[in-house]
Amino acid sequence: MGKSTVTTKDDAHALFHSLRAAYSATPTNLKIIDLYVMFAVFTALIQVGYMAIVGSFPFNSFLSGVLSCVGTAVLAVCLRIQVNKENKEFKDLPPERAFADFVLCNLVLHLVIMNFLG
């Protein structure tokens, strides 16, 4: 029992290190996107926490708040997938085009959010 926990601990350490090493190799622009995604998810979590404490009374406001964060995160992940050089599938897609799509999608998202917020 004790031995197994030790090995898992070691494994976890090794895993953590290799993850960190692998991640540090990612280009800066992807890291920025990652930060953005983390921020969006974090904001969504704060809102969910607030909802748990205070209640979800203006439900559309809560919904639009959380979904705008989730949506932003999802779209940023999509952008990250598209501009990632590692992804061979999106080699043909220039990053400018990917970003334009991203902006368009965000515009639509936030138009909907603004409509729904009221």
Next chain:
Amino acid sequence: MAASTDTTAATPSSTLRHASGNILAFFILLLIGVLAFSIRLFSVIKYESVIHEFDPYFNYRVTQFLTKSGVYDFWNWFDDRTWYPLGRVIGGTVYPGLTLTAGTMWKVLQMLNIPLSVETVCVFTAPVFSAFAAWATYLLTKEVKGIGAGLTAAVLLAMVPSYISRSVAGSYDNEAVAIFALIFTFYLYIKTLNTGSLFYATLNSMAYFYMVCSWGGYTFIINLIPMHVLLCIVTGRYSPRLYIAYAPLVVLGTLMAALVPVVGFNAVMTSEHFASFLVFIIIHVVALAYYIKGILSPKMFKVAVTLVVSVGLVVCCAVVAVLIAVVASSPTKGWSGRSLSLLDPTYASKYIPIIASVSEHQPPTWPSYFMDINILAFLVPAGIIACFSPLSDASSFVILYIVMSAYFSGVMVRLMLVFAPAACIMSGIALSEAFDVFTRSIKFYAFQAVDTVSASTVSPQNNVVETDKKEDVLKERPSRKNKKKEKETVEKPLKKSETEKRPLILPVEASAIALFLTVLLGAFYVVHSVWAAAEAYSAPSIVLTSHTRGGLHVFDDFREAYAWLSHNTHVDDKVASWWDYGYQTTAMANRTVIVDNNTWNNTHIATVGTAMSSPEKAAWEIFNSLDVKYVLVVFGGLVGYSSDDINKFLWMVRIGGGVFPHIKEPDYLRDGQYRIDSQATPTMLNSLMYKLSYFRFVETDGGKGYDRVRGTEIGKKHFKLTHFEEVFTTHHWMVRIYKLKPQRNRIRGKTKKSRSSKTSSTKTRTITKKNPWH
């Protein structure tokens, strides 16, 4: 379809060939649109340009209101002319897609100085959108299997009888635009899946929004797409494109669906939508796993998996348990009645008579499959097989689509409509593959005969490759994309097409005969579709015709009755009838009704049902309490119109008895049989419905009283009405209108003081509007 590949292969230059092929495809599509539009005009030619049936009248009325008062009034419209005295919030309870579409079309036409009436626009909305649906089918099938299959599928869809039945000119119902929206949403999903473009993902969620606006059937989309995503993940076909196609759709789609008032918070609260959220979570986990797998070495990844699995399993179990507990604690398990009757076909007939009473909610019979999709039923399996070679993300989606829709169409006749496009796509694929093989083998032999051995060895090879060019370029796009990593040379597809081609060469005689038979099969389909469009599905059901020896006979009783109501009754009078005729009464007669086809209040309908099943006096009291002035019954006994109120009467009893237990179904049945002849029960013979239907009926055929629908003489022939008086009966007796006699005749001045004053005032009003029939 085959023609395009033939002619395009003949031209020498590849760019020129592509161009001419595209032009040809464009014109074929144009013709398909014309075909889809014009095959639906039989109803206008044979009858006239009218709105059909029941629900379209309501949609027409809403559109009229929309064009008259604008969008904002439409959203806030509280309709006090229906469901009296409750009224109905129209803006918040309709799917606005259809009316907004038709309203926009009308407005655009007005701006272009084309003065069409709202009715005309409404009548032709469905044919126009079926042309759009055919084009959307082309796009969808093109994404799956290439242009040839796309064109074939579009032709098939343009005239599939199942779809025609819901989209003939005048059938102004939600399905008319919803099928287009459905196919187009699927197309954009596939397109996003194939390209991985966020732009198409945005368009996809907008198309989904339009679908949500149009039809309650949008739940089919929001369940089918997650299922496909899950299928892809389980079969190991996850790709970043899948994530881009799905994740934005869920977020944007949910938000947009919540914008539609009739859906509102249901988009996140009911379990029809939970599947999409669950898969949304799953795809994120999977995406993360794939990402980590990409950046870690295989050995470290294995370690990570064991770690995550051991921890995650516990958390997962807890979450799922909580979720199940929450869902199970709600009484209907969070599902609405209509969806539950999809999963459990017997649910509706057991618990909700009002759903079961609608004929389009019944399961279909086998002949109706043959009637509605005809030869497609045989071609579908071939199409499924063709989809498996090679299996791409797109073709797996189409397979899933047909399997699911086949199940749902088996539960509810109405959903045959969702099944028909899938069947068309599959059959289109099958037919085009068949044509492909046959023409190719014929061409191969023809080529061999013409071309001697001395001819250059390069050119035949080129030609052979060119024959396959489109399929290779288009249909194997997703699969080729995966292979791009390994080999990007032109050699590979070239060789592949050659090896693939060899077993597909059939003997020339066999392929010629098979080609002929396939064309013949298609011809049968066309003949059947035209027949279905002309004869079976074009009847507007408010104008009936019958062929007799004397020629064509027209029964225009419904409009006669509604016109009588609108001309001879006060504008605020309330008309009671069974709910089927509610929409028509409000739209055509402009009179307030008690219940209508939007069956939102079961109790109210049960009240009317109870009144219809009660004896005259009790019925009078119920109707009087509802302020009813006129009672309308539909009676087909004279001319043999079988869907009349007497045939629907048992449903009134059932629905009424469901709420008011003193109405018992066995009282109306003699030994379990429903009859109206001399063996009928006294409850039946004394019920209001019986009396209103058969009042003075004996006078029509000299004392016999022979009912042509039921095929018997009626049980009780001579009777007088005490609380109702007949005010109007149409030419063929199909609609009979009765007026409630004023209260003065029967009250002996004991109670109901307040009511007597009210009746006296109404009485003076009716006197001033004395109708000419008395």
